Amino acid sequence: MASLGPVVPMAPAAPVAPTAFSAQVTTRAWSRRARVVASLLIAVHIAAVFIAPFTFASTPAPGVSDGSPAALAAMRWFHPYIEAMFLQHGYAFFAPDPGPSHLFRVKLEFADGRPAEEWRFPDLQRHRPRLLYHRHFMLSERLWVGHVPSVAPPGLSENIEELMQWRRSRESYETYYHTLRDSYLQHLIHRRGAAKGVLARVEHRLAGVDEIRERRRRLNAPESYAIHPDDARLFGEAAP
């Protein structure tokens, strides 16, 4: 009877004489040399699979510190393989906490007299099927990866080393963000035939249980969307 057992265990396959039932399954064992070579390859690969999320998990929030020296040392060794094999993942789905959504707002202006266009990405109505919508959602989320606020956290200025660490992380994020933002804008300007455009990051605050149960707030209430303080001036809004 079929069972939920592990992969069918079979003794290391010594050749067995054909029988009346031999029509179904054959098996061949690997030589000792093949098993040693395969074991080494498997061990290296499994180590790489493990080290990538381990490094991710042992690295605190951007701007705080570099992370575990042991994890970083292992990552240095395995980095080429991990990157080449697309293994550089943290697997931190909805972790450490499910957070707000990150979107972006775009305004495009045209030189040919067309009125300015303003869009928000992603857009459930425009991006279909759902997977295509999710691709656009990930593009907007990506603008916030490694986000370091423009103002240092309170108390950081008392420790010069931590302040320098924070400043490096901030500069790194700024470079990253500007590269991506410019790429998105260039794409949209080219696609729509616009003359110029601006892009602003938008955060969609999550509603608590009480807001829904007691105050009957809608999940997409306009007041729950906030433009990033650094980008507010682009849309003529006052920074909070």
Added chain:
Amino acid sequence: MTLGEATRRSAVATRDWLAAIVDGWDRFWFTAAEPHSLAAIRILGGAMLFYTHLVWALDLEAFLGKHSWVSRDANQLLSGGPGGGGYAWSYLWYLESPAALWTVHIAAMIVFAALTVGLFTRVSAVLAWIATLAYCHRLQGALFGLDQVNAMLAMYLMVGPAGAVYSVDAWWRGRRRLRPTHQPAGAASAHDASVRPTIASSSVSSNVSSSVSANVSASVSANVSANVAIRLIQVHLCVVYLFGGISKLKGTSWWDGSAVWFSVANYEYQSLDMTWLAHWPWLIALLSHATVFWETFYPVLVWPRLTRPVMLAMAIAVHGGIALFLGMPTFGLAMIIANLAFLSPGLVEAAVGLVAPRRERAG
């Protein structure tokens, strides 16, 4: 007991312990296994790869063209994170013209279709992995968990004989072998010399001549590489769940029980309105805690026969929930497909038999 005797006994115990480790490793990785689970993963995983790339085709030039969302320079910055090492190579970087892009994209779609139906599977599996990696490396910025699972399955499908059953290859092989041969009975090939008895079900009609029967025997082989491929998926999946669980333990909402609420109350993710859960806070908390415990202990509890069904049932519930309520049907399904690695080949064969009865059974 003298010191010398104690030392000798310790040495023997240590040697036995090390031998047991080596033996356990050997049995875990290098025991032959039947390819049915791997073939089921090939069909479903291949179909997911096909669909994933079909959706890229809906706006191909926006994602891969000269003026794509993520330009080549921005992509290289993203490949390894800020300061990436440049090891994430993709042939798609060198293609900008629409004609070239569409040509390689259609070629990739053909490869994924071939993998799904099991056509030239050994070759199509390798090509599918190369194409999957190329798209993942080029499309940094628009990726999410689905692509991680796609790449994982594509990588391991090429390790084992994923097309040995439930494939065009197997069907074609069977047809060729069912042609009457003049080979004398007992003159089986060297490959057939290691035939061993296993499950009683057979894909061979009982009235086929014995020489034909001997030839067909090679079509379903318990193969070490099938086991290696399945084991790699299993271990990789355990790493995914382990870190999925550990990373949740760093948050507060998974401890205070509000995490599931903040997942389903995310307007951009949600595909079904689940705000009615606001009136059931204990249920939200229960689901949050169950998710963390299940994910964290999956790497341990999925191995014993006693707890495996519970772990897999939870996997279907959690990933099914993600698919239905959190707007990620593809990711949810891909994770369920990966979990098929923990089903025994016999169970997969029995399940497939129920859905698609064999010809002789129907006859």
